[in-house]
Amino acid sequence: xxxxxxxxxxxxxxxxxxxxxxxxxxxxxxxxxxxxxxxxxxxxxxxxxxxxxxxxxxxxxxxxxxxxxxxxxxxxxxxxxxxxxxxxxxxxxxxxxxxxxxxxxxxxxxxxxxxxxxxxxxxxxxxxxxxxxxxxxxxxxxxxxxxxxxxxxxxxxxxxxxxxxxxxxxxxxxxxxxxxxxxxxxxxxxxxxxxxxxxxxxxxxxxxxxxxxxxxxxx
Amino acid sequence: xxxxxxxxxxxxxxxxxxxxxxxxxxxxxxxxxxxxxxxxxxxxxxxxxxxxxxxxxxxxxxxxxxxxxxxxxxxxxxxxxxxxxxxxxxxxxxxxxxxxxxxxxxxxxxxxxxxxxxxxxxxxxxxxxxxxxxxxxxxxxxxxxxxxxxxxxxxxxxxxxxxxxxxxxxxxxxxxxxxxxxxxxxxxxxxxxxxxxxxxxxxxxxxxxxxxxxxxxxx
Amino acid sequence: xxxxxxxxxxxxxxxxxxxxxxxxxxxxxxxxxxxxxxxxxxxxxxxxxxxxxxxxxxxxxxxxxxxxxxxxxxxxxxxxxxxxxxxxxxxxxxxxxxxxxxxxxxxxxxxxxxxxxxxxxxxxxxxxxxxxxxxxxxxxxxxxxxxxxxxxxxxxxxxxxxxxxxxxxxxxxxxxxxxxxxxxxxxxxxxxxxxxxxxxxxxxxxxxxxxxxxxxxxx
Amino acid sequence: xxxxxxxxxxxxxxxxxxxxxxxxxxxxxxxxxxxxxxxxxxxxxxxxxxxxxxxxxxxxxxxxxxxxxxxxxxxxxxxxxxxxxxxxxxxxxxxxxxxxxxxxxxxxxxxxxxxxxxxxxxxxxxxxxxxxxxxxxxxxxxxxxxxxxxxxxxxxxxxxxxxxxxxxxxxxxxxxxxxxxxxxxxxxxxxxxxxxxxxxxxxxxxxxxxxxxxxxxxx
DNA sequence: TATGAATGAGTGTTCATTCAT
DNA sequence: AATGAATGAACACTCATTCAT
Numbered sequence: 001x002x003x004x005x006x007x008x009x010x011x012x013x014x015x016x017x018x019x020x021x022x023x024x025x026x027x028x029x030x031x032x033x034x035x036x037x038x039x040x041x042x043x044x045x046x047x048x049x050x051x052x053x054x055x056x057x058x059x060x061x062x063x064x065x066x067x068x069x070x071x072x073x074x075x076x077x078x079x080x081x082x083x084x085x086x087x088x089x090x091x092x093x094x095x096x097x098x099x100x101x102x103x104x105x106x107x108x109x110x111x112x113x114x115x116x117x118x119x120x121x122x123x124x125x126x127x128x129x130x131x132x133x134x135x136x137x138x139x140x141x142x143x144x145x146x147x148x149x150x151x152x153x154x155x156x157x158x159x160x161x162x163x164x165x166x167x168x169x170x171x172x173x174x175x176x177x178x179x180x181x182x183x184x185x186x187x188x189x190x191x192x193x194x195x196x197x198x199x200x201x202x203x204x205x206x207x208x209x210x211x212x213x214x215x216x217x218x219x
Numbered sequence: 220x221x222x223x224x225x226x227x228x229x230x231x232x233x234x235x236x237x238x239x240x241x242x243x244x245x246x247x248x249x250x251x252x253x254x255x256x257x258x259x260x261x262x263x264x265x266x267x268x269x270x271x272x273x274x275x276x277x278x279x280x281x282x283x284x285x286x287x288x289x290x291x292x293x294x295x296x297x298x299x300x301x302x303x304x305x306x307x308x309x310x311x312x313x314x315x316x317x318x319x320x321x322x323x324x325x326x327x328x329x330x331x332x333x334x335x336x337x338x339x340x341x342x343x344x345x346x347x348x349x350x351x352x353x354x355x356x357x358x359x360x361x362x363x364x365x366x367x368x369x370x371x372x373x374x375x376x377x378x379x380x381x382x383x384x385x386x387x388x389x390x391x392x393x394x395x396x397x398x399x400x401x402x403x404x405x406x407x408x409x410x411x412x413x414x415x416x417x418x419x420x421x422x423x424x425x426x427x428x429x430x431x432x433x434x435x436x437x438x
Numbered sequence: 439x440x441x442x443x444x445x446x447x448x449x450x451x452x453x454x455x456x457x458x459x460x461x462x463x464x465x466x467x468x469x470x471x472x473x474x475x476x477x478x479x480x481x482x483x484x485x486x487x488x489x490x491x492x493x494x495x496x497x498x499x500x501x502x503x504x505x506x507x508x509x510x511x512x513x514x515x516x517x518x519x520x521x522x523x524x525x526x527x528x529x530x531x532x533x534x535x536x537x538x539x540x541x542x543x544x545x546x547x548x549x550x551x552x553x554x555x556x557x558x559x560x561x562x563x564x565x566x567x568x569x570x571x572x573x574x575x576x577x578x579x580x581x582x583x584x585x586x587x588x589x590x591x592x593x594x595x596x597x598x599x600x601x602x603x604x605x606x607x608x609x610x611x612x613x614x615x616x617x618x619x620x621x622x623x624x625x626x627x628x629x630x631x632x633x634x635x636x637x638x639x640x641x642x643x644x645x646x647x648x649x650x651x652x653x654x655x656x657x
Numbered sequence: 658x659x660x661x662x663x664x665x666x667x668x669x670x671x672x673x674x675x676x677x678x679x680x681x682x683x684x685x686x687x688x689x690x691x692x693x694x695x696x697x698x699x700x701x702x703x704x705x706x707x708x709x710x711x712x713x714x715x716x717x718x719x720x721x722x723x724x725x726x727x728x729x730x731x732x733x734x735x736x737x738x739x740x741x742x743x744x745x746x747x748x749x750x751x752x753x754x755x756x757x758x759x760x761x762x763x764x765x766x767x768x769x770x771x772x773x774x775x776x777x778x779x780x781x782x783x784x785x786x787x788x789x790x791x792x793x794x795x796x797x798x799x800x801x802x803x804x805x806x807x808x809x810x811x812x813x814x815x816x817x818x819x820x821x822x823x824x825x826x827x828x829x830x831x832x833x834x835x836x837x838x839x840x841x842x843x844x845x846x847x848x849x850x851x852x853x854x855x856x857x858x859x860x861x862x863x864x865x866x867x868x869x870x871x872x873x874x875x876x
Numbered sequence: 877t878a879t880g881a882a883t884g885a886g887t888g889t890t891c892a893t894t895c896a897t
Numbered sequence: 898a899a900t901g902a903a904t905g906a907a908c909a910c911t912c913a914t915t916c917a918t
Binding site (some may be wrong): 247248251282283284285286288289290 | 902
């Protein structure tokens with residue numbers, strides 16, 4: 001959710017640093033890129049990672065493979081920019097709201113709340129990232145975004161949990177196990193929303209908040 | 220865990236109906252099938268769903284594609300039998316132990332305990348099923364084993380949770396949300412075991428039991 | 439002309455070592471392979487290395503890409519088997535005839551003679567190998583069959599030249615330069631035959647023999 | 658070395674005919690062209706003909722494909738200008754030095770000497786031209802610079818050889834075969850220099866001079 | 877004079893599946 | 898009961914070339 005996934009984001013933003021006068025062209029490129037990334041997200045979310053071929057992504061964008069490969073050297077780099085887009089926009093939404101809280105109890109609640117709010121308003125994003133996580137492998141065959149690579153994402157709730165224990169607000173438990181359980185509980189939601197469209201996200205959110213409140217808070 | 224995943228098991232057992240004199244072959248057939256299923260599990264668990272091509276599975280079984288297609292009409296039906304094998308052996312291990320408990324509190328504890336025991340002793344099974352769940356899609360592009368299809372699996376913990384509430388042992392909460400959360404907490408473990416080989420499964424199990432005990436039990 | 443190019447030849451000939459009873463199937467495979475190799479040679483010779491795509495080769499063989507890739511794991515291995523075929527059949531023709539000579543003078547003459555005879559009767563072979571030599575590159579971008587890799591081919595004339603000098607039949611000259619010059623003189627012929635179909639190969643051969651006789655023999 | 662390779666040189670020089678006021682631009686144009694041609698030579702020599710895509714050439718020139726296509730209508734015409742540049746600069750170096758000789762014996766020696774001097778001081782040129790010769794094909798699939806098209810290049814040594822025979826200095830031999838052999842002997846050198854960097858070009862030159870002296874001169 | 881954007885045909889390769897034996 | 902051979906659709910990727918600006 002932080003540095004690790006944002007590393008190469010700025011690499012493609014150099015054009016911003018160029019002197020004026022070229023913004024028009026640069027704008028076209030930025031637009032196209034954004035469009036293709038958006039279409040990639042949609043395609044992955046809808047058809048699944050395996051079926052999300054470059055042709056399919058291009059088709060959804062109303063163009064042909066060539067265009068995609070013109071803007072992204074690799075399918076790999078396209079996928080990475082998708083991951084980037086998802087994580088950076090998620091962080092942008094959640095981070096300030098969580099930082100505005102004072103106690104660990106409130107922070108944990110806000111973490112769950114904002115995360116599910118973001119998922120609710122970006123359903124494609126959540127499905128897409130889940131597909132990529134589960135399937136995107138390096139040449140060696142290992143999952144690129146496996147459980148270990150997810151550590152920076154887990155770091156935030158883990159930090160909150162540790163703070164709560166330090167401050168005497170939370171019980172004794174293994175913050176690692178709790179963080180893993182919490183993340184999975186949250187990650188389950190996108191699929192739920194898709195499968196049960198009538199599901200009340202707010203109610204679901206409150207239930208999750210209660211579950212983890214009761215599991216963590218000292219009484 | 221039950222009917223839903225066993226439905227098409229007998230469909231491929233036609234050989235049983237064949238006239239006499241072929242029972243020896245029928246045994247060979249059963250053996251081969253079991254072997255191929257086992258190799259499919261291994262391959263999917265090891266290489267991931269997308270890389271688990273029929274060639275790879277056959278190679279691991281020491282034969283060629285032809286053999287696989289002789290015993291399984293489709294790759295599809297092979298995968299389904301894999302799912303079957305995993306679920307039925309899981310159920311066989313867990314069910315009697317859970318039924319031996321009397322209170323919902325003990326049943327929930329035993330559910331978590333036996334499920335993680337089974338995962339611990341069948342790591343390939345767990346990885347394989349996770350891969351299949353996340354990737355196996357019907358021709359229409361929909362996930363074959365999605366959250367809806369998983370209902371029968373979720374039915375057991377949900378039943379336990381409902382019973383606990385009925386018996387006044389559990390607090391008020393949405394059993395659906397709790398069951399989903401619990402299942403995801405359990406499903407997270409295989410990947411954890413693979414990524415962190417030094418992880419203490421027993422301790423992890425106890426943490427999970429405590430988390431869900433505190434989230435559910437009336438105090 | 440020897441070991442270096444024959445190394446992996448036998449790798450694909452294992453079927454020969456198998457017990458009887460399977461020769462029929464093995465025969466089909468061997469036939470197809472031979473046919474595809476022959477078509478590859480023709481295609482490369484006719485269209486040039488760059489245009490000799492797998493589709494083109496398959497087309498000339500009257501099948502589709504799939505068949506080619508069924509019999510050869512790679513385009514790379516196909517090309518290597520082409521090189522193999524060309525060199526081994528060339529050696530098979532030339533070697534015994536050269537060994538039948540006694541003096542270096544006669545051996546050199548026979549070397550030129552038999553090599554051009556072979557080229558004359560296998561024009562496609564010669565063109566194909568020239569194309570491959572000039573264009574087949576490894577992943578690193580280096581020519582796979584470059585001037586250094588050609589050393590074993592050059593070794594034979596060089597040996598003859600050294601023997602002639604040792605025996606006092608040849609003058610003093612650098613056998614390396616002479617061998618390179620001789621090989622290029624021979625390698626020039628296939629293109630000549632193609633460009634000037636009316637060219638008298640026997641006469642050309644005699645001219646070459648005379649040139650190198652005068653350049654080498656002590657008088 | 659003469660007409661044949663210079664034919665289309667002026668075709669692309671139309672800018673000269675443009676009305677005044679643009680001479681500055683014309684100069685820029687000439688500079689750009691020369692630069693791109695130089696980069697094309699480098700690229701072809703370094704990466705090989707097949708890998709020398711327009712993108713690669715443009716990259717080496719520090720610009721983009723567009724620029725290349727602005728100055729050269731085709732990749733084809735670019736390649737032809739490369740050939741032109743190489744041959745005309747080669748001729749410029751060799752011709753006056755050869756003409757300064759009086760006897761055919763000295764002319765032949767000078768021909769070999771100056772050609773190898775030029776190759777030694779223009780290694781990229783030599784590699785590039787070899788790559789183009791071996792690979793550049795017309796739409797029909799025929800080699801553009803094949804053995805027939807090379808006739809004007811061979812014309813010079815052939816003329817020298819004929820003169821030598823006429824003047825009674827050279828033996829009887831087929832000037833065509835001798836010229837072909839000589840050209841190939843010289844054309845072999847660039848690859849040798851690249852593969853064996855420690856090779857002594859002067860010594861190699863003397864060896865070649867001796868070989869062809871002994872093969873041609875009456876004694 | 878220059879170039880960013882787009883395109884479409886082509887490349888090598890993989891894979892589930894079929895079929896004759 | 899088994900399998901070697903074949904197939905065709907799909908995939909990621911490259912490239913010369915065009916075009917509007």
